Amino acid sequence: MARFDAFSELFDRYADIIDHRYRPWLEQVLPQQAGRALDAGCGAGRYTTLLADRCQHVLSIDVAERLLTIARHRHPHPNVTFQQRDLRDLSVAADGRFDVVLAVAVVHHLPDPEQAVRHLASLVAPGGRLLIIDMVRPSQRWTRPRIVRYAVAEATHELARRRSLPDAATVLRLRLHREWIAHITSSNAAPLDQVRCRYARTLPQAQLTELHASVGVYWQAPNQPSHPGRPPAGTPRSAAAEQAAGPVARRW
Numbered sequence: 001m002a003r004f005d006a007f008s009e010l011f012d013r014y015a016d017i018i019d020h021r022y023r024p025w026l027e028q029v030l031p032q033q034a035g036r037a038l039d040a041g042c043g044a045g046r047y048t049t050l051l052a053d054r055c056q057h058v059l060s061i062d063v064a065e066r067l068l069t070i071a072r073h074r075h076p077h078p079n080v081t082f083q084q085r086d087l088r089d090l091s092v093a094a095d096g097r098f099d100v101v102l103a104v105a106v107v108h109h110l111p112d113p114e115q116a117v118r119h120l121a122s123l124v125a126p127g128g129r130l131l132i133i134d135m136v137r138p139s140q141r142w143t144r145p146r147i148v149r150y151a152v153a154e155a156t157h158e159l160a161r162r163r164s165l166p167d168a169a170t171v172l173r174l175r176l177h178r179e180w181i182a183h184i185t186s187s188n189a190a191p192l193d194q195v196r197c198r199y200a201r202t203l204p205q206a207q208l209t210e211l212h213a214s215v216g217v218y219w220q221a222p223n224q225p226s227h228p229g230r231p232p233a234g235t236p237r238s239a240a241a242e243q244a245a246g247p248v249a250r251r252w
Helices: 002-017 023-029 048-054 065-074 113-122 144-162 165-175 178-186 192-202 237-245
Strands: 034-040 055-062 080-084 098-104 124-135 207-211 214-220
Touching: 002 065, 002 165, 002 178, 023 048, 023 124, 023 214, 034 048, 034 124, 048 055, 048 080, 048 098, 055 065, 055 098, 065 080, 098 113, 113 124, 113 192, 124 192, 144 165, 144 178, 192 207, 192 214
Parallel strands: 034 055, 034 098, 055 080, 098 124
Antiparallel strands: 124 214, 207 214
């Protein structure tokens, strides 16, 4: 989301502070070795490095130009290609399939999260893994007092954990940034029960793990079917339809 260009450096510092919430789960579910990987919505490349250490080649994409600039500067790897692209523009016909598809804090940015999940699943090679960290919001809608209350609580927690006033200040600055508030109040993040329903409809065989204000989603694509040309059993319905009909240019 281009909105992140307004606070890209601040967001990268914030992401470093909260990295402990997601990295242990990712290290557990990522394969030790793989071929091609996709980091869809890579941001500043924080988790691209995890993929680069385990995969032969990584395609890392994001729509935020400044975050990509940070990623290229801080996380250069010979087996990583950074591109400014929208994940909705990726296709099997143009980009092939990937053994690992990773999307951290991305799905809720899209206008149709369920279609985003199906699209990501369609890019996974047979037997490959789709790993999503999907954000969860409180059951009640965001209001200004609630936003301030959550910001103060998070800053206080990180101050106690890291014993760093600059880090606590970073949390407050990010959480109370005008563009960040616009982001969280307009995104498609949903309460936990709705997020669970989202994946029950799109990837019923996925394993869900509750993380901090988010859900980790692990899905393994079925192996190649015995009859070539027939989509694998268990393929998300819309992805199977796309395989049968061929590539269709559209936005969702």
